[in-house]
Amino acid sequence: MIFWIASYPKSGNTWLRALISAYYYSKDGIFNQNILKNIRQFPEKGHFIDFNYDPDKVADTAKFWIKSQEKINSDKKIKFFKTHNAFGKVNDYDFTNRDNSAGGIYIVRDPRNVITSLKNFYEMDYEKSLKWMTNSNNYIYDVMNIKKYGYGDFQFISSWSMNFKSWNIQKKIPIKIIKYEDLLKETFFVFKDIVEFINKTLNIKEKINNDKLKNSVNSTHFDKLKKEEKKSGFNEAVSSKKNSEKIPFFYLGPDNDWKKILDLDQQKRLTDMFKEDLIELGYK
Numbered sequence: 663m664i665f666w667i668a669s670y671p672k673s674g675n676t677w678l679r680a681l682i683s684a685y686y687y688s689k690d691g692i693f694n695q696n697i698l699k700n701i702r703q704f705p706e707k708g709h710f711i712d713f714n715y716d717p718d719k720v721a722d723t724a725k726f727w728i729k730s731q732e733k734i735n736s737d738k739k740i741k742f743f744k745t746h747n748a749f750g751k752v753n754d755y756d757f758t759n760r761d762n763s764a765g766g767i768y769i770v771r772d773p774r775n776v777i778t779s780l781k782n783f784y785e786m787d788y789e790k791s792l793k794w795m796t797n798s799n800n801y802i803y804d805v806m807n808i809k810k811y812g813y814g815d816f817q818f819i820s821s822w823s824m825n826f827k828s829w830n831i832q833k834k835i836p837i838k839i840i841k842y843e844d845l846l847k848e849t850f851f852v853f854k855d856i857v858e859f860i861n862k863t864l865n866i867k868e869k870i871n872n873d874k875l876k877n878s879v880n881s882t883h884f885d886k887l888k889k890e891e892k893k894s895g896f897n898e899a900v901s902s903k904k905n906s907e908k909i910p911f912f913y914l915g916p917d918n919d920w921k922k923i924l925d926l927d928q929q930k931r932l933t934d935m936f937k938e939d940l941i942e943l944g945y946k
Contacts, residue, residue, distance in 0.1 A: 666766030672779035673771035674842040684878035691877030707814030717812025724752040731762040749828040765863040771842035774920035
C-alpha cells in the first residue's frame with residue numbers, strides 16, 4: 663500500500679521526506695541523500711512504461727494512475743511516495759483510491775511564503791508567480807526533458823488553494839494535515855506526532871525510538887542541508903533557464919518571511935486573495 667507525502671510545490675515536502683527517510687530507512691536516524699531515493703515521486707515516467715499512453719498528450723497518463731498503483735502494490739509492501747498532485751479526478755480518472763492508498767501526510771505552507779520560493783525555483787517574477795499559484799488548471803512536468811520524454815510525469819497541481827482543499831476535504835483515506843511553520847517551530851514534537859500517525863495508520867507496532875527521532879531532526883536541519891548542497895549538490899535541484907548553473911534548492915528556509923520580503927501592496931493583495939484559507943489554517 664502507498665502512504666502519501668503530499669503538498670503543493672515548494673511547501674516543505676522535501677524536508678518532510680528527508681525526516682521520514684532518515685527515521686524509517688536508516689539504522690541510526692542520520693540523513694544522507696542516498697536514503698531519500700527510498701521515497702520517490704508519483705507519478706513519474708517510469709510508472710507508465712508498460713502502459714500505452716501518448717507522451718505528447720498532456721494528461722494521457724491519468725487514465726493509468728490506478729493501474730500503475732496496482733502494479734506498485736503488487737508485492738503487498740508499504741511504500742512512501744511524494745506527490746504534488748491534487749486529490750481528485752482528471753478527465754474522470756481518479757488520482758488514487760482506498761484499494762491502493764493507506765493514508766498520507768499533507769504539508770501546507772503559508773502561501774505568502776510559498777510565492778517567494780516559487781519565484782526562485784521557477785525563475786518567475788511576482789506577477790507570474792501569483793498567476794501560477796492561482797491557476798486552477800495548473801500542472802507540472804519535466805520541462806527540461808519534454809522533447810525526449812513528453813508528458814510522462816504529468817502532475818495536476820491546480821491552484822495552491824484547491825490543492826490544499828482537495829486533500830483536506832477528501833474522505834477516502836486518513837490524512838494528517840501539518841503546517842510547515844509548526845514543523846519548523848517545534849520540529850521534534852511535530853515530527854514525533856507524524857511518526858505516531860504513520861505507525862498507527864500502517865499498523866506498525868514497533869515502539870517509537872526517541873534517539874532516532876532526535877538524530878533525524880538534527881541531521882535534516884535546514885542549515886545542514888543547505889551546506890551539504892553547496893558542497894556536493896542536491897539531486898532534485900534544477901538547472902537555470904538562463905545558464906547551466908543549478909538553482910539552489912535550499913534557498914531561504916526559516917528566513918523566508920513574507921512580512922520582510924514582500925512590499926505592503928503585495929502583502930495586502932495576497933492576504934486578501936487567500937483570506938478564507940488563511941483563516942481556516944490559523945495564519946495571521
